[in-house]
Amino acid sequence: MSYIAMNRFKIRPGRTADFEDIWKSRESKLKELKGFREFRLLKGPETEGHTLYSSHVLWDSREDFEAWTKSQQFRDSHRNAGKREGESPIMGHPQFEGFETVLHEA
Numbered sequence: 001m002s003y004i005a006m007n008r009f010k011i012r013p014g015r016t017a018d019f020e021d022i023w024k025s026r027e028s029k030l031k032e033l034k035g036f037r038e039f040r041l042l043k044g045p046e047t048e049g050h051t052l053y054s055s056h057v058l059w060d061s062r063e064d065f066e067a068w069t070k071s072q073q074f075r076d077s078h079r080n081a082g083k084r085e086g087e088s089p090i091m092g093h094p095q096f097e098g099f100e101t102v103l104h105e106a
């Protein structure tokens with residue numbers, strides 16, 4: 001059954017464009033990976049103090065996702081994550097959530 005891996009990011013006020021640019025300009029490796037189906041960067045509600053975003057990836061299986069987290073591609077994609085110059089647009093650490101698909105209707 002498919003698996004959805006999501007990371008929630010809280011973005012500082014006024015820094016949403018910077019955060020989106022990081023993602024738009026990244027060199028994505030996802031298409032090289034077994035089991036990768038779809039990627040989305042999702043923008044959620046703006047609350048007092050931050051804007052919520054989520055990276056959302058659909059995988060064929062949890063095993064495929066876990067293999068990616070142990071891959072060179074994962075390390076390459078995170079070499080600069082959170083380590084760019086100046087204050088990061090991201091507040092604190094992202095919060096990871098992984099979901100097994102139970103039902104799928106399309």
Ligand code: HEM
Pocket residue numbers: 005006007022023026027028029030055057077078080081082090093094096
């Ligand atoms: C469970 C752990 C994590 C998962 C599942 C995850 C998921 C992802 C995915 C799917 C990508 C896109 C990779 C590609 O297109 O090839 C990515 C890149 C990125 N991740 Fe993560 N990530 C994790 C940990 C983190 C942490 C701890 C940070 C902390 C700042 C972070 C920040 C970023 C950023 C900013 C990018 C954009 C790439 C770049 O910086 O150039 N991620 N992540």
